[in-house]
Amino acid sequence: MGSEFGMNRRRFLRLGLGGLVGGSLQTAPPAPVPRVNGGINIQPVRRLDPDAGLTPPLLVPGVVDAQMQALYELGFEHVRLTLSFDRFGPDFVAAIPYVRAARALGMDVLGVMGQFTGYDLVQAIADPATRDEVLETYLDIFDTDVLVASPAIASSGRFALQILNEPTHFLGITPLAYVRDFLRPAYYHLKEDDPRITIVSAAAIGSAAGLLQSREMIEAGLELYCDRVAFHLYSTEFLEEVAELAEKTVWVTESGSRGAASHRGWMSSTFDRIRREVPTTGRIFWFDLYDRGTDGFRLIDLAPGLDGSIEIAAESAAALEWLHSRVDEALAGVPPVPYRELVPDITLYFPTEDDIRILGATSFGPGSWRY
Amino acid sequence: MALLKASLLALLAGTGSEGPEYPLGPLRTPPIADEATPFRLVDLRYAFTDDGNTLSSFETRVRVGGSLFVGGEVIGERRGLFADTQRIELGVSEENGSYEIEGSLRAPWFVLGTRAFHEDGEWAVSGAGSIRFTDDVELLLSHSHDLDQSLFTPSPVEAFAGSGILPPLGPPSRELRGSSLGALYQRGARLEALADARISRVRTEAGFDLDVERYRLATLWNPDRFEIDGELSYQKTSGRLSAKDFTAFLGIDAEVGSYLLARASTRQRWEPGVLRFEEDYRIGATFFGRRHRFARQSEASARLLELQKKANALGYNERRVYDPEGLRRFRERLGLSPARLELKEALDELYRALVRDRNVPQLGFEIELGEDSILGVERRGYRAFVGVPWPVRLPFLRSEDSVEFLFLELIVRHHDYSGGIRAVSRELSLTAFLNRETSLFFHWQDPGFGPEGVILERSPPSRFTLGFEYAMGR
Numbered sequence: 001m002g003s004e005f006g007m008n009r010r011r012f013l014r015l016g017l018g019g020l021v022g023g024s025l026q027t028a029p030p031a032p033v034p035r036v037n038g039g040i041n042i043q044p045v046r047r048l049d050p051d052a053g054l055t056p057p058l059l060v061p062g063v064v065d066a067q068m069q070a071l072y073e074l075g076f077e078h079v080r081l082t083l084s085f086d087r088f089g090p091d092f093v094a095a096i097p098y099v100r101a102a103r104a105l106g107m108d109v110l111g112v113m114g115q116f117t118g119y120d121l122v123q124a125i126a127d128p129a130t131r132d133e134v135l136e137t138y139l140d141i142f143d144t145d146v147l148v149a150s151p152a153i154a155s156s157g158r159f160a161l162q163i164l165n166e167p168t169h170f171l172g173i174t175p176l177a178y179v180r181d182f183l184r185p186a187y188y189h190l191k192e193d194d195p196r197i198t199i200v201s202a203a204a205i206g207s208a209a210g211l212l213q214s215r216e217m218i219e220a221g222l223e224l225y226c227d228r229v230a231f232h233l234y235s236t237e238f239l240e241e242v243a244e245l246a247e248k249t250v251w252v253t254e255s256g257s258r259g260a261a262s263h264r265g266w267m268s269s270t271f272d273r274i275r276r277e278v279p280t281t282g283r284i285f286w287f288d289l290y291d292r293g294t295d296g297f298r299l300i301d302l303a304p305g306l307d308g309s310i311e312i313a314a315e316s317a318a319a320l321e322w323l324h325s326r327v328d329e330a331l332a333g334v335p336p337v338p339y340r341e342l343v344p345d346i347t348l349y350f351p352t353e354d355d356i357r358i359l360g361a362t363s364f365g366p367g368s369w370r371y
Numbered sequence: 372m373a374l375l376k377a378s379l380l381a382l383l384a385g386t387g388s389e390g391p392e393y394p395l396g397p398l399r400t401p402p403i404a405d406e407a408t409p410f411r412l413v414d415l416r417y418a419f420t421d422d423g424n425t426l427s428s429f430e431t432r433v434r435v436g437g438s439l440f441v442g443g444e445v446i447g448e449r450r451g452l453f454a455d456t457q458r459i460e461l462g463v464s465e466e467n468g469s470y471e472i473e474g475s476l477r478a479p480w481f482v483l484g485t486r487a488f489h490e491d492g493e494w495a496v497s498g499a500g501s502i503r504f505t506d507d508v509e510l511l512l513s514h515s516h517d518l519d520q521s522l523f524t525p526s527p528v529e530a531f532a533g534s535g536i537l538p539p540l541g542p543p544s545r546e547l548r549g550s551s552l553g554a555l556y557q558r559g560a561r562l563e564a565l566a567d568a569r570i571s572r573v574r575t576e577a578g579f580d581l582d583v584e585r586y587r588l589a590t591l592w593n594p595d596r597f598e599i600d601g602e603l604s605y606q607k608t609s610g611r612l613s614a615k616d617f618t619a620f621l622g623i624d625a626e627v628g629s630y631l632l633a634r635a636s637t638r639q640r641w642e643p644g645v646l647r648f649e650e651d652y653r654i655g656a657t658f659f660g661r662r663h664r665f666a667r668q669s670e671a672s673a674r675l676l677e678l679q680k681k682a683n684a685l686g687y688n689e690r691r692v693y694d695p696e697g698l699r700r701f702r703e704r705l706g707l708s709p710a711r712l713e714l715k716e717a718l719d720e721l722y723r724a725l726v727r728d729r730n731v732p733q734l735g736f737e738i739e740l741g742e743d744s745i746l747g748v749e750r751r752g753y754r755a756f757v758g759v760p761w762p763v764r765l766p767f768l769r770s771e772d773s774v775e776f777l778f779l780e781l782i783v784r785h786h787d788y789s790g791g792i793r794a795v796s797r798e799l800s801l802t803a804f805l806n807r808e809t810s811l812f813f814h815w816q817d818p819g820f821g822p823e824g825v826i827l828e829r830s831p832p833s834r835f836t837l838g839f840e841y842a843m844g845r
Binding site: 119122123126127168169170171172173174175177180184185188189191192195208209211212213215216218219220221222223224225238241244245247 | 523528531540575576612613646648745746747788789828
């Protein structure tokens with residue numbers, strides 16, 4: 001299996017652990033890469049070809065593995081990804097290994113209860129007949145205990161759930177309707193099933209309009225029905241306003257700047273400025289690790305290698321170097337445990353028979369998948 | 372029944388006619404200052420609405436003797452009774468256990484009105500008044516106070532776990548208390564200016580309070596062949612959701628020739644340094660079958676000015692108003708006054724002038740474009756109407772004898788939501804004016820399939836209303 005997913009990551013590793021391992025103190029016992037670099041968004045990509053339909057393979061293990069390795073080696077603490085409802089179809093199932101592997105590696109996971117396209121999820125939440133089933137299934141699949149990948153990892157990552165993403169922008173749901181008809185029922189149902197789960201509100205779009213939408217959501221009682229208030233900050237223009245809005249801890253669930261040349265500066269100084277000017281900020285998630293846009297927000301690119309493997313290319317070299325340097329500093333010369341030792345086979349985190357049984361028992365299923 | 376029958380017969384007969392011809396015959400001058408012996412029907416409205424649920428509404432009002440109107444209404448579950456004299460207006464209504472009591476007193480130099488609303492064991496009271504300095508200048512005051520100061524706290528999850536029923540929502544954001552002070556200046560008929568300030572405390576749906584200050588300047592100016600109305604307001608919100616925003620409205624009506632009126636307007640809301648978050652632009656034109664007259668430049672406006680001065684000299688404390696319903700109330704109050712016989716001729720002349728000054732819209736359109744960034748929606752709307760005058764002739768022909776008869780209006784609006792959904796709403800209405808006071812109407816509305824409809828997989832129901840209206844002296 002290892003050779004099947006054997007990835008050509010030479011260009012990526014040269015920037016980070018590859019060099020570090022050679023120069024480390026060989027006498028110290030290896031330690032897992034410390035989680036020191038905050039949060040990041042990832043996309044639960046199924047395949048690299050853009051039109052990933054229902055043709056096998058539904059999920060290419062190497063794509064998951066490559067992103068997990070990057071997350072681990074770059075020392076991210078928190079991961080945010082969309083758990084696309086997809087009527088519990090392939091896009092939903094694809095998120096399972098991402099969530100479990102990240103948690104096994106000690107990263108907290110914030111799952112966005114959302115859907116890449118369509119209104120199935122909001123229809124299911126709005127309908128009292130399906131609401132409980134859908135919310136419970138999310139918890140049954142993602143909010144279960146995960147074993148750490150190695151005893152050297154202190155604990156597995158925790159799971160939190162964000163209720164929808166930019167609901168006015170993507171779905172046309174008004175801020176008031178979001179709080180009343182989606183966040184509120186989701187909060188009660190989820191907390192009933194797991195009182196310890198952290199519920200994160202949706203963020204509005206990261207623009208001036210989004211600031212005004214956030215204001216409407218707060219006025220409608222958003223903070224009564226969540227544990228963390230989310231914002232998307234793609235500029236520093238409204239930090240003062242954001243600081244005044246929320247009383248609860250703020251999670252900046254998306255922040256970043258377009259163009260690789262600006263990434264490092266944003267991660268270092270702008271993130272600091274956000275924390276300084278919005279003192280209630282708990283977590284900031286860079287947007288994003290990988291997407292299909294060039295010279296946009298992604299830090300790495302993924303490409304099929306000649307041998308069928310997945311190659312990671314450093315897209316944002318300065319930012320990656322900065323992230324690696326922070327990891328190096330935290331390691332203080334201790335050799336890191338290689339990713340492959342922790343995750344010898346990514347398919348260990350793939351959906352299990354139990355998962356399939358749970359999903360199969362819902363009123364949604366292959367017959368209702370829409371492609 | 373006898374009363375109703377007698378009134379309708381009198382109405383249909385067009386007694387005292389001296390006005391233009393309507394389908395029901397020539398228009399009479401309504402006996403607005405005449406004592407009723409003992410009753411006279413002055414209002415009768417019935418409407419039937421169906422949008423999946425049916426709603427009937429019925430309103431009536433009669434004049435009793437020389438100085439009193441009494442009336443009642445049944446609108447769905449709402450039942451109301453009211454009585455008006457020239458100086459005192461009282462009303463009480465009940466709907467599903469909620470009560471509303473209203474009253475006002477019109478004294479020679481001030482008007483004081485109050486309203487109390489009782490729901491769920493709590494009262495909300497408000498008062499509004501004005502002090503008249505001259506025929507042209509009034510000081511406007513208002514205050515409201517919600518005696519329910521309770522704070523909403525959501526039910527704990529345990530309560531939901533026990534019942535499985537989602538706990539109720541908190542009350543929507545509401546004004547706990549508010550006070551305003553303003554001044555209204557009317558210069559002749561052609562200029563009005565209003566300035567006011569309101570300070571209020573708002574309890575949000577979330578349970579925290581906001582202090583809101585609003586300052587407003589508004590004007591209406593009708594110099595010659597055009598009319599400009601504008602308003603600028605500034606609102607400052609303090610507290611958790613602090614914000615400063617402006618709202619501006621500007622509308623211009625311009626006569627193009629004698630029969631065509633063009634109109635353009637815009638409304639903008641913006642928060643300086645943040646975003647212009649609401650925009651609305653409208654443009655349209657109307658062709659009239661008779662020579663168009665602005666209400667403030669007509670013969671009636673001159674008579675109104677004169678009559679208001681006379682009324683105020685008598686201590687009746689009246690403001691000049693130019694909308695049809697406001698004018699009707701103005702004439703009714705003077706028709707109830709002790710000096711009604713003295714004012715009768717002037718009241719009748721004012722009515723006849725209003726009839727002579729009538730506008731008869733026959734063809735028109737309006738296009739509107741708008742955007743609301745908070746709701747994430749862009750709007751395009753089209754309105755078109757056609758009026759067939761009486762005596763019946765083609766809508767693009769002119770005649771000074773014509774009156775409104777049939778009026779057909781169609782409105783189509785496209786709402787493009789951020790999520791990619793386009794909702795198309797349609798409205799169609801047809802009104803038949805049997806005469807100036809009596810009309811039949813039909814209205815149909817299909818609200819369109821917006822995000823809510825898509826999410827709930829339910830098309831919001833279309834709605835139609837059929838109705839009849841009789842309003843004596845309109």
